Amino acid sequence: MSGLIELAHVGVQLGKKTVLQSIDVSIQPGEIITIVGPNGSGKSTLLRTIIGAIRPNKGRVTRAADLRIGYVPQKLHIDPTLPITARRFLSLPTAVSDNVAKQALERAGVGAQAQQQMSDLSGGQFQRVLLARALLNEPNLLILDEATQGLDQPGSADFYQQIEQLRDSLGCAVLMVSHELHVVMSASDRVICLNGHICCEGEPEHVASAPEYRALFGSGTHGSLALYRHDHNHSHDHSDHDHV
Numbered sequence: 001m002s003g004l005i006e007l008a009h010v011g012v013q014l015g016k017k018t019v020l021q022s023i024d025v026s027i028q029p030g031e032i033i034t035i036v037g038p039n040g041s042g043k044s045t046l047l048r049t050i051i052g053a054i055r056p057n058k059g060r061v062t063r064a065a066d067l068r069i070g071y072v073p074q075k076l077h078i079d080p081t082l083p084i085t086a087r088r089f090l091s092l093p094t095a096v097s098d099n100v101a102k103q104a105l106e107r108a109g110v111g112a113q114a115q116q117q118m119s120d121l122s123g124g125q126f127q128r129v130l131l132a133r134a135l136l137n138e139p140n141l142l143i144l145d146e147a148t149q150g151l152d153q154p155g156s157a158d159f160y161q162q163i164e165q166l167r168d169s170l171g172c173a174v175l176m177v178s179h180e181l182h183v184v185m186s187a188s189d190r191v192i193c194l195n196g197h198i199c200c201e202g203e204p205e206h207v208a209s210a211p212e213y214r215a216l217f218g219s220g221t222h223g224s225l226a227l228y229r230h231d232h233n234h235s236h237d238h239s240d241h242d243h244v
């Protein structure tokens, strides 16, 4: 197996519902893959199957022997009355050395916040501390499930830029789910469009123009890659056009 993880003809049934069917996915070292799909299309279920939290009813999941997954959750609630610094948070539940913690926080872009209380961090800084925690085991696959929910668009764009830099410096593959299609797709090598099955996949531009993708997301502002590839050689007659 050349990839980090391979799913072959994977099907997942939860309760009576077939949530995923005929999923073939292979993740290569260092690539950034984004999963897009409408609500309830099985994105989280696919991530959880990859992590190993869900066993598929059909097909096969093969993991590389050296696969190390770092997982950044959507949100983590910390009791605001609980005093805990970012540095100490990284030592939960397993203690890590100051050096390891410092390096992870710096890599995630929050080196300066080590001694700050978690409750005092901005939304973007908080998510970066979660990212730092996911980096502690030197992952070769980083998985992010809606990690920028609650951040504004510039905040999300910054966060995904950080992810790209991490991929470049650490060489880890990245698999992420996000609703911010144009922000997240611009940072991706490959996009998988999911709706229970894989509707289409490929480079962001290919997926954005695929009829299956347009049927799900439309071709206006929300479905377009306008921020990614702004074409100035056409006339602007649509009011819903994104401008950089």
Ligand SMILES: Nc1ncnc2c1ncn2[C@@H]1O[C@H](COP(=O)(O)OP(=O)(O)OP(=O)(O)O)[C@@H](O)[C@H]1O
Pocket (backbone or CB within 6 Å): 014, 015, 016, 017, 019, 037, 038, 039, 040, 041, 042, 043, 044, 045, 046
């Ligand atoms: N434990 C469960 N038992 C039965 N059905 C479930 C279970 N967990 C999820 N589902 C159903 O599976 C489908 C896919 O859910 P999933 O959370 O994977 O979708 P999603 O694409 O991540 O959605 P969203 O974008 O809203 O987060 C949904 O219809 C959901 O109701």
